[in-house]
Amino acid sequence: MSDRISPSAISVGDVVAERDFSLSRDTLVRYAGASGDFNPIHYRDDVAQSVGLPGVLAHGMLTMGLAVQPVIDWLGTDGWVSDYQVRFTRPVPVDAADGASLTVVAKVGVLDDAGARIDLTVTFDGATVLGKAQVRVTLAAA
Amino acid sequence: MNPELQGRVFAPTAPYLVGREKVREFARAVFATSPLNLDPAAAVAAGYADVVAPPTFAVVIQEATLAQLLAEPDAGIDFTRVVHGDQRFSYTRPIVAGDELTATLTVASVKSLGGHSMVTAESSIVDANGDHVVTAISTLVVRGDE
Numbered sequence: 670m671s672d673r674i675s676p677s678a679i680s681v682g683d684v685v686a687e688r689d690f691s692l693s694r695d696t697l698v699r700y701a702g703a704s705g706d707f708n709p710i711h712y713r714d715d716v717a718q719s720v721g722l723p724g725v726l727a728h729g730m731l732t733m734g735l736a737v738q739p740v741i742d743w744l745g746t747d748g749w750v751s752d753y754q755v756r757f758t759r760p761v762p763v764d765a766a767d768g769a770s771l772t773v774v775a776k777v778g779v780l781d782d783a784g785a786r787i788d789l790t791v792t793f794d795g796a797t798v799l800g801k802a803q804v805r806v807t808l809a810a811a
Numbered sequence: 812m813n814p815e816l817q818g819r820v821f822a823p824t825a826p827y828l829v830g831r832e833k834v835r836e837f838a839r840a841v842f843a844t845s846p847l848n849l850d851p852a853a854a855v856a857a858g859y860a861d862v863v864a865p866p867t868f869a870v871v872i873q874e875a876t877l878a879q880l881l882a883e884p885d886a887g888i889d890f891t892r893v894v895h896g897d898q899r900f901s902y903t904r905p906i907v908a909g910d911e912l913t914a915t916l917t918v919a920s921v922k923s924l925g926g927h928s929m930v931t932a933e934s935s936i937v938d939a940n941g942d943h944v945v946t947a948i949s950t951l952v953v954r955g956d957e
Contacts, residue, residue, distance in 0.1 A: 690842055696840075699839070699840045700840045700841070702836075702840070703833075703836045703837045703839070703840035703841075704837065704840065704870060704871060704874075705871060705874055706874070720891065729895045729898070730867060730870050730895075730898065731840070731841065733867055733898060734840075734841030734842075734865060734866075734867040735841045735842045737865070737866055737867070738841065738842050738843055738844065738845075738865075741843065741845050741847075741848075741865070741866075742844060742845055745845075746847070746857045749863075749902075749905055750866045750902070750905075751901070751902045752899070752900065752901045752902065753866045753867070753899070753900050754897065754898065754899035754900070754948075755897060755898055755899075756896065756897040757894075757895050757896060757897060757898070801897075804866075
């Protein structure tokens with residue numbers, strides 16, 4: 670059942686998933702409604718600029734929330750995400766017209782009896798936006 | 812920020828009933844495509860009672876505890892200066908629709924670092940039986956005067 674995360678299937682350093690995400694202002698409004706985070710710096714340029722930001726930023730929790738999705742799709746029903754942590758190291762400005770593109774690469778960091786640690790690299794505009802982005806994947810009980 | 816906040820435990824939040832459509836709405840908002848998050852039949856086939864919430868859904872329940880912290884009269888936290896430093900979710904089991912969840916906040920640490928303050932807030936989230944589901948941990952950075 671858990672062939673996908675067995676040592677015979679993957680090794681430390683393997684890329685197990687990769688996905689690009691296009692964010693727009695609509696995406697941010699949708700996340701605001703779904704999460705209940707209505708901080709106006711995520712949908713109003715004037716408010717963002719009044720606190721010294723270049724403009725509207727993506728919610729850090731939106732970036733965290735989407736970055737784990739390629740891992741979940743790779744896992745299927747072979748395991749589940751039992752621990753997930755990130756550090757927010759750079760903001761993601763979302764242009765009103767052009768939006769923003771994020772790239773997520775998920776790599777095996779640790780492989781052990783319980784499952785695996787998958788390390789995420791999330792890139793915007795050529796720089797990483799999350800630090801220590803680690804997903805602990807636990808094998809499903811057969 | 813008031814250093815005496817460290818170790819303070821807040822009152823449990825009102826129970827939050829996890830709804831199926833809320834899970835699906837949240838899942839779509841974070842670009843989830845897994846049938847476990849969206850399709851009740853697929854979730855049941857995989858052994859869950861209903862649709863499974865994405866890993867970061869716990870922030871919806873945690874949010875009420877962070878509001879308690881920011882509203883604490885003696886905390887001295889100016890929320891316009893708060894920046895989210897890091898975030899972690901440690902699960903005992905996934906959240907599924909139908910769960911009734913209650914969160915209890917503990918201020919794990921308060922530190923000062925070069926004019927800024929850092930507060931680590933741990934929200935322990937339990938189900939209707941009182942069994943642990945997930946602990947959500949946020950470090951908030953409160954910027955000092957520029």
